[in-house]
Amino acid sequence: MTKDDIIALPNPHLRQKSAKIHVITDEVRQLSANMIAAALDWEDSRPHEISAALAAIQVDHLERIIIVRSDFDDKATREFTTLINPEIVKYEGEIVADFEGCLSVKHVYGKVPRHSKIRVKALDLDGNEIRLKAEGFLARVIQHEIDHTNGIVFIDHIRDQHDAFYTLDDSGELQPLDYEADIKDNAQLWD
Template structure:
């Protein structure tokens, strides 16, 4: 198990574009395992490699079962070189980020997205997501472009700090 340190706002790597992965090899698979160990330890909904200081284009999405509503199966995705190829609709919702601990704000996102990526076997996959899944995918892909959720906030008055003990009860907040 390799839980990596999550870097925080102010670290210049969070503002850099990640490099495309050319070959899915054991090094990339180990990076994916490290991302999974780290996101689980942090109890986040997603994590991008730049958040652990690695400027490579890989993300994990970890939406637990029953997170949105009872009976939801949950989602676990590892996506390499993800690209949004289709987006539609609009939603505005509360977001947070493991790299900006304690801060949350209302962020507009597309309601539906289709993402093209590679899986851990190097095969092309397409993932369609709506609602929370669409939000998490967009948030994590933004990290690969050096964009943080605070950059997307339209109404800065919605940005607020919620101390650790209150974070778990912050309704609909995504810690990605």
């Protein structure tokens, strides 16, 4: 897969819930590999961004699979961890609003409130149960991707539309967007 296989709003599939995976097959393992290839291809086309994670729905597969980058700080580390049927079993810490973007929401970033710590259970590609604690940016990324498996996109969490939406300028800096002028009535942002 390539970046061209990543679907974006207003594609209605992004609003559907993904199905639980009952048997981990070679097709599931191949889907994970394809998702990693698409995420890295997208990243290679973006000078100022990394591909932190991706959910299967973003490549138009309604299955509960997410991939999460192993190292968010080093773009040269191109490894991902696959989580199958990921589920948050406990929310902890405080609610923190911070910037998020999404490969399926083109050109728009926003401040999203998320829990600072979570506990997650999932399966790995061999069918083994994984339990992990995540905090900070990793917790935010996992919450974002699990939302995708439930048909939720990060912009759904933004309540205050003033000073909430941003875009990247040519130097990679976030610049505020005006909700009424730049987002609400601007279909080209969603194309």
